[in-house]
Amino acid sequence: MSSKVLAFINFKGGVGKTATVVNIGATLAKLHEKRVLIVDLDPQSNSSVWLMRPDRWRDHVLRGRRSTFQIFDDALQGKARFNFDEALVKGVVTWTGFTDLPSLHLLPASVELLRIEDRIHELRAPVIYQILDLALGTRFKQYDYVLLDCPPNLYSTTKAAIFSSDTCIVPYVPDYLSLSGFQVLAEQIVEMREKFAPYLPGRRKPNIGALIVSHYRQTGNVFRLAVNELELSMAALRQEGMLSEQAILLQPYIRHCVRVAESTSEHLPVILYAPGSIGAQDYADLTQRLVDLFESKK
Numbered sequence: 001m002s003s004k005v006l007a008f009i010n011f012k013g014g015v016g017k018t019a020t021v022v023n024i025g026a027t028l029a030k031l032h033e034k035r036v037l038i039v040d041l042d043p044q045s046n047s048s049v050w051l052m053r054p055d056r057w058r059d060h061v062l063r064g065r066r067s068t069f070q071i072f073d074d075a076l077q078g079k080a081r082f083n084f085d086e087a088l089v090k091g092v093v094t095w096t097g098f099t100d101l102p103s104l105h106l107l108p109a110s111v112e113l114l115r116i117e118d119r120i121h122e123l124r125a126p127v128i129y130q131i132l133d134l135a136l137g138t139r140f141k142q143y144d145y146v147l148l149d150c151p152p153n154l155y156s157t158t159k160a161a162i163f164s165s166d167t168c169i170v171p172y173v174p175d176y177l178s179l180s181g182f183q184v185l186a187e188q189i190v191e192m193r194e195k196f197a198p199y200l201p202g203r204r205k206p207n208i209g210a211l212i213v214s215h216y217r218q219t220g221n222v223f224r225l226a227v228n229e230l231e232l233s234m235a236a237l238r239q240e241g242m243l244s245e246q247a248i249l250l251q252p253y254i255r256h257c258v259r260v261a262e263s264t265s266e267h268l269p270v271i272l273y274a275p276g277s278i279g280a281q282d283y284a285d286l287t288q289r290l291v292d293l294f295e296s297k298k
Contacts, residue, residue, distance in 0.1 A: 004294050005146040007165035007206070010172065012181045013152040016214030017171045018046040019260055021149040023279070026092070026269030027287040029104035034144040039136070040109035041068055041161055042151040048108035050264050051092055057108060060089065064112035071135045072116045072157065075123060084139055092268060100272060105143070107136075113157065120156040126199050128156050129163040133201075137164070154188055162189065163196050167209030174213055174226030179233055182211075186242045207244045210293065212286065216253035227253070250289050254282045 008021050021038060028034040040047040048057050048067075061067040070082040089106040091099040120128055132148075140146045148161040162168060168189060172178055186208060193206055200206075211230070217223055230249065237243035257279030263270045270279045 003140050003143050003146060004167075005140055005148065005165045006209075007148040007150055007158075007161040007168045008171060009150045009158060009162065009168050009185070010170050010178075010181070011153050011158075011185060012173075012178055015171045015173045015178065016212075016254065017152070018042070018050065018149060020169070020171045020212055020214065020254070021147050022047055022050050023260070023269050023271065023283040024287050024290065025104055025145070025147050026101060026271050027283050028145055028291070029101045030271050031284060031287070032291060033103065035103050035105075035142065037105045037107065037140070037143045037146045039068060039107045039132075039146065039148045039161075041113070041157045042109055042149055043111050043113035044151070045109040045111065047149045048106065048110075050267060051104075051106050051269070052089060052108065053093070053267055056093075061108055061110035064110045067108050067110035067112070069110045069112040069116070072113070072120070072131060072160075074135070075127065075131045076116075076119055082135060084136070092272065094268065094272065095266070101269075109149075113151075116157060117155050125195070129160055129196055129199060132160045132164040140164075154185075154192075159192060162192055162206045163200070165206050166204060167207060170208055170211045171214050172211050172230065173215050174223050174230060176226070176229075179226070179229055182230070183233060183237065183242075186237050190242055208247050209244075210248050210250045210290070212250050213253035216255050218255070248293070250286060250293070252282055252285050254286065255279070257282070 008017050010017055025036045025038045028036045038047055064070055066087040074080055074082050087107055089108060091102045091104060094100050148165060150158045150161045189208060234243055238245060255278055257277055259274035259277035260270045260279035263273035266273050270277060274280055
């Protein structure tokens, strides 16, 4: 199988984007023995701190070095200081100091990414789109799956991620505000793809490939009705040409799980922290669906 590059994107915060990236990535590595690269592009660095102890992370990305910030700063400075092998973090260190999930790799982010938007306008648009492709494109081929954890916006780093991706995955919390945000997101990705078109290599055509429902609660009808509204919205967007016919709402929905929340403070994916929890089970089932979706396509 050739590598699959997936951009996880939603410009609404609090939708479980980082939890989805970290736990799908870990499950792909653990249960499916896939080579997985997580690329953290969010200045909040949540994926990085989830998978690394804070002191280790701070030391690793000191002044933005050995982080994804260096990729964008190099583009602005006209330099080539970013060293992929030095920046790469391999595996997850458990409580005992043992390194587990050796096939799960991370390119961490740093807070210095916040500075990029102030200066990125100095570059021409095609160059901005292509920053990740030029810096990491050949490296992506070493992996089965590359998961791009985007910030909750549609600024330059997110646009570069969309350009580099085969498809976009949208983590989603079923409520009215998320619904209106998703509709805008779908329109924006279509608009961006038209701008990208002259520069996109081969058959790449970034689009929304799947939605993942997070924080699902089965009590009452509120969430069920909200998911119904989402499905109606997806059907309408397909009719308007804003969403591809292949875009699907992946199941199972990720139920609210205390063990997933706890796993962040232990800096472990839930499959290592609480493998018997409903969170670990939901991510295992969802990851299987994701593998079926992408590996059945020839």
